[in-house]
Amino acid sequence: MSSTSFPRVASFRTPRDLAGHLSALGWPLPIDEEILQGTASPLAQPLKIPWLGGKRTVGNRFAVHPMEGWDAQPDGLPSELTRRRWLNFGNSGAKLIWGGEAVAVVPEGRANPNQLLLNGRTASALATLRADTVNQHQERFGRTDDLVFGLQLTHSGRFCRPNAFDRLEPLIAYRHPLLDAKHKGNIEPISDAEIERIIAAFGEAARLVLEMGFDFVDLKHCHGYLGHELLSAHERPGRYGGSFENRTRFLRELVEAVRSSAKGLEIGVRISAYDSVPFVPDEKTWRGKPAPAQTPYRWGFGVNPENPVEPDLAETKRFLGLLESLGVKLVNVTAGSPYYCAHIQRPALFPPVDAYLPPVDPLIGAARLQWAARELKSTSNAVIVSTGWTYFQEYLPHIAQALVREGWTDFVGLGRMMLSYPDLPADVLQQGRLERKRICRTFSDCTTGPRLGLPSGCFPLDPFYKARPEAEQLKVLVEQIKEERAVAVAGKGSDEP
Numbered sequence: 474m475s476s477t478s479f480p481r482v483a484s485f486r487t488p489r490d491l492a493g494h495l496s497a498l499g500w501p502l503p504i505d506e507e508i509l510q511g512t513a514s515p516l517a518q519p520l521k522i523p524w525l526g527g528k529r530t531v532g533n534r535f536a537v538h539p540m541e542g543w544d545a546q547p548d549g550l551p552s553e554l555t556r557r558r559w560l561n562f563g564n565s566g567a568k569l570i571w572g573g574e575a576v577a578v579v580p581e582g583r584a585n586p587n588q589l590l591l592n593g594r595t596a597s598a599l600a601t602l603r604a605d606t607v608n609q610h611q612e613r614f615g616r617t618d619d620l621v622f623g624l625q626l627t628h629s630g631r632f633c634r635p636n637a638f639d640r641l642e643p644l645i646a647y648r649h650p651l652l653d654a655k656h657k658g659n660i661e662p663i664s665d666a667e668i669e670r671i672i673a674a675f676g677e678a679a680r681l682v683l684e685m686g687f688d689f690v691d692l693k694h695c696h697g698y699l700g701h702e703l704l705s706a707h708e709r710p711g712r713y714g715g716s717f718e719n720r721t722r723f724l725r726e727l728v729e730a731v732r733s734s735a736k737g738l739e740i741g742v743r744i745s746a747y748d749s750v751p752f753v754p755d756e757k758t759w760r761g762k763p764a765p766a767q768t769p770y771r772w773g774f775g776v777n778p779e780n781p782v783e784p785d786l787a788e789t790k791r792f793l794g795l796l797e798s799l800g801v802k803l804v805n806v807t808a809g810s811p812y813y814c815a816h817i818q819r820p821a822l823f824p825p826v827d828a829y830l831p832p833v834d835p836l837i838g839a840a841r842l843q844w845a846a847r848e849l850k851s852t853s854n855a856v857i858v859s860t861g862w863t864y865f866q867e868y869l870p871h872i873a874q875a876l877v878r879e880g881w882t883d884f885v886g887l888g889r890m891m892l893s894y895p896d897l898p899a900d901v902l903q904q905g906r907l908e909r910k911r912i913c914r915t916f917s918d919c920t921t922g923p924r925l926g927l928p929s930g931c932f933p934l935d936p937f938y939k940a941r942p943e944a945e946q947l948k949v950l951v952e953q954i955k956e957e958r959a960v961a962v963a964g965k966g967s968d969e970p
């Protein structure tokens with residue numbers, strides 16, 4: 474089994490070499506030759522957002538994506554590990570902190586037993602976490618009037634695991650012919666009345682978000698969780714399924730709930746702009762391949778129904794139009810789900826243990842996310858944050874500068890890079906250079922850890938996590954799994970080395 478039949482990004486000697494490779498793949502991107510420093514950089518340009526909290530300016534074009542750590546306490550309170558991660562966000566130099574991390578609005582909607590939970594008991598601890606993060610930013614950068622900070626609210630829907638990290642307790646929007654196989658037993662979709670209760674819980678949570686001092690709330694519609702799944706509920710009967718109007722009713726009612734319980738709180742939406750039919754490992758090679766699916770494919774949002782590995786942004790554009798009509802103008806563009814099409818969602822050369830070897834060069838996944846952001850930005854007035862930047866590695870700043878200059882995206886949102894190298898934005902803007910040894914190489918331990926019941930973190934590169942006992946536990950568990958897999962693959966007669 475080889476994971477590395479694609480060229481490593483570090484093997485490109487110049488930005489031009491990488492540009493040539495991207496063009497050869499059919500996914501060209503503009504790339505600057507040099508990292509620009511200070512005010513010369515498009516990434517250093519402030520962006521005025523007149524409608525945000527009354528004429529706010531975001532100080533630069535770096536954003537921190539929500540990054541959960543599977544490290545909250547069982548009652549949903551942040552732990553010391555959570556605090557360390559958030560302080561790193563504050564210390565990063567990014568002026569937009571989009572979401573912090575996914576915070577569940579009800580206990581049964583948690584994606585794992587160590588997910589943050591927002592309620593009357595946890596709100597003051599989360600308010601302290603926000604304030605400490607802002608103070609950290611103030612200490613290092615001397616001002617916070619240009620820092621914008623939102624909180625992501627979530628319900629994990631089909632991927633709820635509130636009681637044990639390895640036990641799904643799904644609350645599904647509809648029967649899915651491929652994903653239901655993950656759930657043992659015959660599960661009934663949640664009722665319209667249950668959806669209404671969840672909407673009310675979002676409204677109540679948003680009231681707390683406003684009280685805690687956040688600038689906006691992200692009503693999460695991505696990565697396979699409930700809000701996202703409802704967008705593809707073509708076959709669900711009743712008020713929340715079928716037509717576009719019904720599939721977006723959840724969003725509209727969430728916005729209404731937030732507006733009535735948290736007056737003045739701005740709203741953002743993180744959206745999986747396109748999806749894919751689930752991918753599964755080939756049993757001989759472990760490479761990802763699309764699961765056989767019936768067409769027209771009726772179980773994806775932003776997917777070409779006749780060829781469900783291909784994005785179709787027509788409904789996504791309509792969704793952005795709807796957001797605009799509701800006065801929601803902050804949009805974070807992501808894709809797919811980490812549970813069934815990780816290669817389009819977080820492109821990696823070394824995938825997490827529960828996924829599959831990359832079916833295509835991960836640069837395709839990373840570039841496609843930028844092309845999608847560009848297409849959506851060209852038809853919308855929203856402020857756009859784009860995703861999938863980590864895989865560009867040492868060339869992240871070169872591409873980011875060019876894309877912001879050329880108007881592909883307003884903000885460059887960082888995910889995994891925030892775990893290995895949280896102060897990348899400050900280094901780019903202040904020094905015009907990167908520390909190579911801290912660059913995320915997409916080993917995926919930050920995802921594999923949680924899949925095996927451990928907290929997330931950059932075990933390969935962050936000295937803090939490297940020194941923790943979980944680093945050794947993770948190594949042992951991964952070795953075991955790899956050996957078992959090698960035996961299984963050998964049994965199937967793999968042709969790959």
Ligand SMILES: Cc1cc2nc3c(=O)[nH]c(=O)nc-3n(C[C@H](O)[C@H](O)[C@H](O)COP(=O)(O)O)c2cc1C
Nearest residue numbers: 538539540541574575819861862863887888889919
């Ligand atoms: C460990 C880990 C935790 C994540 N937590 C969240 C989360 O809480 N909410 C969310 O919307 N996305 C989450 N994501 C997705 C990231 O925000 C981001 O979309 C993804 O990592 C791709 O961006 P990147 O290429 O910069 O890593 C997480 C990803 C990872 C690897």
